[in-house]
Amino acid sequence: MRRVAIVGVGMTKFGEEWTRGYRDMLIEAGSRALADCNLHGEEIDALYVGTMAPGSLVGQEHVGALVADFMGLTPIPATRVEAACASGGVALRTGYLAVASGAHDCVVVGGVEKMTDTPGEEVASALGGAGDQEWELFMGATFPAIYALMARRHMFEYGTTEEQMASVAVKNHANAAKNRYAHFQNEITLETVMNSKYIASPLKLFDCSPITDGAAAVVLMPLEKAKRYTSQPIEIVASAQASDALALHSRHCESELHSTKVAAKKAFEQAGISPSDVDVAEVHDCFTIAEIMAIEDIGFFKKGEGGKASQEGRTALGGEIAINTSGGLKGCGHPVGATGVKQAVEVVWQLRGQAEGRQVEGAEIGLTHNVGGSGATAVVHIMKKA
C-alpha cells in the first residue's frame, strides 16, 4: 500500500444555516479544500462523500453523483458512504484506501449534513436510524436515552459525576469560542451546564451536542505527489475501523465502546506509536459522557479516570493532551456526516500550525476518533507531519 497524505482542507462555518442548502454547503467546503492546495477540478480522480440521512432529512439520495455534478467534476467516480455519525470518518478511510491501493492519485473526501430544515421530531427519528430501529428506536430509546444509560453505568462503576461531565462541555465551549468555524462562539460556565434541564437523566441540555448544518472536505494524494501541492503535507499514518453490536443491550459492557478500543489499538499498531505520543486529538463527544469514554477507550487515560482528568483540566488547551480543540461536537457542532471529516480538517490545521487562538504548540502527531450511533462503528485515524 502507498503512503497517503492530506494536502488540502476546507469547511463551512458550522451552525444553523438558513440561507444555504445541502448542496451549497458541500460545494463551499470542497472549493475551499481545492483552493487550499491550488488544485484544479480536472486533476481529481474520485470523490467520496460521507452523509448519514439525506434521504430522510432533505429527500435526496445519490449524493456522490450530486456533488460531482454540482462541483463540475463529472464523469469521475463519486461514491456516498454511510455509517451513521461515523459517515465522515468512514468516507475518509474509504478514500484513503482508494489512494493507498493505487486505484486513484487524487481523491476528495467530503462530509455534509443539513439538519435544521427538518422538524425536530423528524430529525430525532432519522438519527434513531443510527441505532437499532426495531429494538431501540421503536421502543422509544432515542440517542440521549441510550447515552444516558451509558453515563449511569459509568457513574456506577467509576464514580464519575455530573460535574465531571459538565466540565467537558465547559472546556469544549471554551475551545469553540476560539474557532471561527464553530457553531457556538461563546464560553459557558459549569453552573450553566449544571442548571440546564435534564434531557435524559443524568444528561442535561448542555451535555448534548446540537443539531447543526455544515460540511467539510479534504484532498488526499500519494505522499510522493503531495509536496507538489503543499509545503506541509500531513500523512495519514493509520486508518482503522471496527464494528460492534448495533443495540446497546447486545453489548458486553455499557461503560466503554469496544469498537473504539479495537480501532484505536489497530491504529496505534499501524502507526507504531502509543497514546502518549499524541499531541492533539478530536474525539467523538456527541454527549459529554462520550468524550470521557473516548479518552479512556483510546488509551489517553486509564479506564474510569476520564471524568476526573477532564475536571482537572488535563484535556484542555495547555493540558497533557489537547482534546477537541475545534470545540468538538458539543461546541463546534455536529452536522452528522460532516463531523468525521471536520475532525481531520482541525487536526491538519493543528499540525500545520494554523489553528489560530487554539493552536497546540509544537503539535507533531494528531488523532481523530469518529463514532457511529452508540458505538456500533468507530473509526480512528492518526496523522503526522510528513
Added chain:
Amino acid sequence: MRRVAIVGVGMTKFGEEWTRGYRDMLIEAGSRALADCNLHGEEIDALYVGTMAPGSLVGQEHVGALVADFMGLTPIPATRVEAACASGGVALRTGYLAVASGAHDCVVVGGVEKMTDTPGEEVASALGGAGDQEWELFMGATFPAIYALMARRHMFEYGTTEEQMASVAVKNHANAAKNRYAHFQNEITLETVMNSKYIASPLKLFDCSPITDGAAAVVLMPLEKAKRYTSQPIEIVASAQASDALALHSRHCESELHSTKVAAKKAFEQAGISPSDVDVAEVHDCFTIAEIMAIEDIGFFKKGEGGKASQEGRTALGGEIAINTSGGLKGCGHPVGATGVKQAVEVVWQLRGQAEGRQVEGAEIGLTHNVGGSGATAVVHIMKKA
C-alpha cells in the same frame, strides 16, 4: 494492485417477501455466499453493504454495522455504500479496491433492499431521491417519467419502436422463468406487454421493473488465495465507475448514458478486451429502454441498433450475446441495493457453468453494468474464469 477473485456467491429468492425483514434477507444471502466457499465468519476481514434507501423505506441507517452484528462478524470494519440503484455495483467496486489495495484479505460484499413493506407512494418518493430531488422529483418527474423522456428521444433519433422495447421484456421474462431465484417465474407474450397500460408514455406497465425485496452477497479474496476456497475462482479483471449530471435536463444527450460509455470504455481498457469478447452480460434494465441504451452504450451493438437487435433475438439465450440471463431487473426483480451484487452472482454462476436451464455454453467472460438513477452513476465490472 493485487488481482482479486470472487470465491463465493449467494442470494435470496427475489420477490414480495412478506415473511422476512430487511436484516433476515441479507443474512440469508450472506450465509449462502459463505457456505458456497466453505468460509467461516472469523476469516472475514471487512464487509461492504450496498443499499439505497433503508432510512426512508424501513427507518434504518447504519446498515454496515447492522449486518456485521446480525451475522456475528463484529468487530470487523463494516461500511454501507450508496449510489442509488447502483449501490450494489459500487459496493462491489469498493470491496474490490479494499482487497486490491492489500488492506483486507477476505471481504464480503452484500446488497439488499426491502421495498414491499412500504406504501407505493412512499417507495416512489424514496426512489425519486436517486434523481435530482429539487429539480426533478419536486416538479413531479418520477423515474418512469424520466426514462419515458429518454425513450421518446431514442424513438425520435433512431426509429426505435414500442414493439422493440416490448421484446426486451418478453426476453427477460423468458430468462427469469428459467431462474428459480427470480421474482417473476412466468413467460409473457409481446401482446401482454403491448396491451398493458401506459405508466408514462411510451413506457407501459410491462416495460417497467417491479418493486422487489431481496439480497445478494459475494466473497472476495486475492486471486492467489482464492484457490484454497474454490476450484472455480472468477477473477474481476476490470472495475470502473463514472458519474454524470444528476438531472436529465443537465445532460448533453438524452438517448444515451454518458456514464455508461465512460465506465465501459475504462473497463474494456483495464481488461484488455473488446465488447465482442464478452459471452454473457447483466445490464441495468430498470426499464426496457434502459437495456436498449445499455447494450449500445457498452458497445455490444452500434448506437441506434439496440432495439432492432433485441427484436431479432440477438440478445436472447443462444443469440450473439446473452443479455440478462437472470431475467434482469425486469424479470428477476429490482431490490435496488441488491441488484448490482445479484448481477455479479449471476455472472459467476454463468462462468462456473452453474446457471441451470439458462446456461450460456462455454461462457468465459462476463460483464455487469449497474446504473444509479437516470444515469448519474454507472459502474461496470468484467469477470473471467481464473
